[in-house]
Amino acid sequence: DWTPGAFIEEEVAKIRAQVGNARVICGLSGGVDSSVAAALVHRAIGDQLTCIFVDNGLLRLHEREQVERTFRAHLGIDLRVVDASQQFLDALAGVDDPETKRKRIGHTFIDVFEEAAQSVGDDVRFLVQGTLYPDVIESVSPTGGPSVTIKSHHNVGGLKPDMKFALIEPLRELFKDEVRNVGRELGLPEEMVGRHPFPGPGLGIRVISDVTQEKLDVLRQADAIYLEEIRSAGLYNEIWQAFAVLLPIRSVGVMGDERTYENVLALRAVTSTDGMTADWFHFPHEVLGRISNRIIREVTGINRVVYDVSSKPPATIEWE
Numbered sequence: 299d300w301t302p303g304a305f306i307e308e309e310v311a312k313i314r315a316q317v318g319n320a321r322v323i324c325g326l327s328g329g330v331d332s333s334v335a336a337a338l339v340h341r342a343i344g345d346q347l348t349c350i351f352v353d354n355g356l357l358r359l360h361e362r363e364q365v366e367r368t369f370r371a372h373l374g375i376d377l378r379v380v381d382a383s384q385q386f387l388d389a390l391a392g393v394d395d396p397e398t399k400r401k402r403i404g405h406t407f408i409d410v411f412e413e414a415a416q417s418v419g420d421d422v423r424f425l426v427q428g429t430l431y432p433d434v435i436e437s438v439s440p441t442g443g444p445s446v447t448i449k450s451h452h453n454v455g456g457l458k459p460d461m462k463f464a465l466i467e468p469l470r471e472l473f474k475d476e477v478r479n480v481g482r483e484l485g486l487p488e489e490m491v492g493r494h495p496f497p498g499p500g501l502g503i504r505v506i507s508d509v510t511q512e513k514l515d516v517l518r519q520a521d522a523i524y525l526e527e528i529r530s531a532g533l534y535n536e537i538w539q540a541f542a543v544l545l546p547i548r549s550v551g552v553m554g555d556e557r558t559y560e561n562v563l564a565l566r567a568v569t570s571t572d573g574m575t576a577d578w579f580h581f582p583h584e585v586l587g588r589i590s591n592r593i594i595r596e597v598t599g600i601n602r603v604v605y606d607v608s609s610k611p612p613a614t615i616e617w618e
């Protein structure tokens with residue numbers, strides 16, 4: 299029988315045997331997967347582990363601060379934060395194709411991460427990745443032939459071939475709910491373990507069409523209100539993922555005596571067990587109404603909110 303406790307014990311022994319006295323680095327994204335992977339490896343080898351968090355400027359409101367609090371303050375992990383927001387914005391300037399965005403974000407991440415990794419020291423031999431089972435199967439062709447890319451998830455096999463690190467992927471055979479239980483068993487705070495998944499390219503694929511600082515700021519504000527209202531309605535844990543999407547469409551509205559012509563915001567919320575299939579979440583209408591009112595009133599640049607009622611398949615969870 300699989301239990302988180304037995305899993306941790308077994309993986310800790312494996313990691314210790316694999317690593318010996320070498321130094322290990324881990325890229326933290328702020329999400330559940332990399333957090334649990336980091337905490338597990340930290341349990342095994344303590345301060346032989348250094349974590350690197352790349353602030354790509356595509357994060358949710360206060361996300362970076364939350365990661366710093368959890369990992370540095372709460373877990374006492376050696377954490378280095380690199381602010382590379384401008385580099386990512388530059389790489390995304392004028393790009394509107396979703397796969398090109400992913401590639402640019404992925405490549406920029408690798409450049410920034412490799413530089414940070416080098417600064418940790420010459421004796422780094424291993425890299426921790428929070429790869430899960432669904433990541434593995436969505437990235438590999440079922441026939442073993444050339445893989446059909448649905449979406450290029452840059453957290454699988456994305457580093458350059460000449461990277462000299464061996465991979466530690468302790469979660470490779472787990473599903474999300476199992477990973478959460480491992481995290482709880484490791485003592486990670488519930489606000490971290492229970493977090494909705496968040497994609498590596500972040501808000502970069504939730505600003506539809508080209509990405510700018512201004513659009514990111516608008517989306518970040520709306521997204522924060524959306525999640526705040528979901529939490530205060532007590533619905534956060536019933537939802538697999540909820541997020542806002544800024545559409546490159548303007549619509550006419552009226553505010554006081556003024557005609558407005560501003561952007562449309564789409565809200566997405568889905569239920570799922572592994573992200574591979576999903577249903578749209580049935581919000582109580584009054585909650586949707588409250589969210590919409592607050593966003594339109596409080597966020598300059600949005601005058602209309604719509605709710606996405608598509609399931610996966612045939613729609614994907616993300617819009618890009």
Ligand code: XMP
Nearest residue numbers: 449450451452495497498499573614615616
């Ligand atoms: P889709 O949109 O393919 O998403 O239904 C399935 C799950 O994967 C996440 N996702 C990504 N995660 N890099 C990631 O790390 C990506 O490029 C990416 N694209 C989608 C998505 O948020 C959902 O949880």
